Amino acid sequence: MSNTKGLEGIVATESSISSIIDDKLTYVGYDIDDLAENSSFEEVVYLLWNLKLPTKAELDQFKNELAENMEVPQGIIDHLKSYDLKTVHPMAALRTAVSMLGLYDDEADEMNEEANRRKALRLQAKISTIVTAFARIRKGEEPVSPKKDLSFAGNFLYMLNGKDPEAIEEEAFNKALVLHADHELNASTFTSRVCVATLSDVYSGVTAAIGALKGPLHGGANERVMKMLSEIGEEDNAIDYIKDKFAKKEKIMGMGHRVYRQGDPRAKHLREMSKQLTEITGETKWYNMSVKIEEFIKEEKGLPANVDFYSASVYHSLGIDHDLFTPIFAVSRVSGWLAHILEQYADNRLIRPRADYVGPGKQQYVPVDER
Secondary structure, eight states: OOOOGGGTTOOOOOOSSEEEETTEEEETTEEHHHHHHHOOHHHHHHHHHHSSOOOHHHHHHHHHHHHHTOOOOHHHHHHHHTSOTTTOOHHHHHHHHHHHHGGGOTTTTOOSHHHHHHHHHHHHHHHHHHHHHHHHHTTTOOOOOOOTTSOHHHHHHHHHHSSOOOHHHHHHHHHHHHHHSOOSSOHHHHHHHHHHTTTOOHHHHHHHHHHHHTSTTTTOHHHHHHHHHHHHOSGGGHHHHHHHHHHTTOOOTTBOOSSOSSOOTTHHHHHHHHHHHHHHHTOHHHHHHHHHHHHHHHHHHOOOBOHHHHHHHHHHHTTOOGGGHHHHHHHHHHHHHHHHHHHHHHTOOOOOOOOOOOSOOSOOOOOGGGO
């Protein structure tokens, strides 16, 4: 056998959910540019799960079902309050809380399609409530209950801040959710499919995916981008900072991509939202600094920005704590995970690859007293 490190370029399955072909990202054949400019996140979730856009009636019903299922059990809120809130990372809290959701679901181990779809809807609805509840609890504030008349994006910002978001804030956050919803067979999505291919339950699959997303090489990039921008501080320091990183051969987060060669098609949408939001907040330095860095690295290394690079300044401008950036990624990407989980169940085979053995050979056991 031969192997490819990191499975790069290996085709592991067939999927009808999303594709990356010639640097173009599509969801069920719809170009990401089209969806980012025109669709709501709820429409995208419906599209990923049903492989078609909803009618007006179907969308209204889907929005109502999401709104009806956003509340989380009090036991989970109490559990979040029991953590050492000074040290626990929000992704660890989210991973545990999602796993706990399965304990409160009478259908958790039901494996028929209808039950799995109901669980998917409950998970999608509740995950933003968990993230926002944790964010408030660690500040000494009580969680805010969702409003049934707000959009999914609007509800997240409302539950986080306790006030209705401005239209531009809701638009920006909706766009970010749409852009992060699915991305073919990335590490966390592959993890979810491997998990449920054993016929484990939906909650196990999503918990496993969150565990994979927690790693800084996958979901933590935008948090580290904002850390970098904060360290730079001012626009005039940006290029010298990057040159110093190059000299030390250190990685610049948010630049380049494993799959895209000419550039991440999602980045331009968040770049524009970053421009608009930083103008509103009066902190245009974050946008200007980002543009300087992107242009310099593209010229020097040929690496364009990816979706994480500008999502950092977008989320910062929305007043979101930096260590919540990756949980927000999960709030969106759970829609894709669940789509892939449902697809895996529908045509399942246990995922069991092989490994090339490179250890010692022809060993012979020696009794312990003779070693």
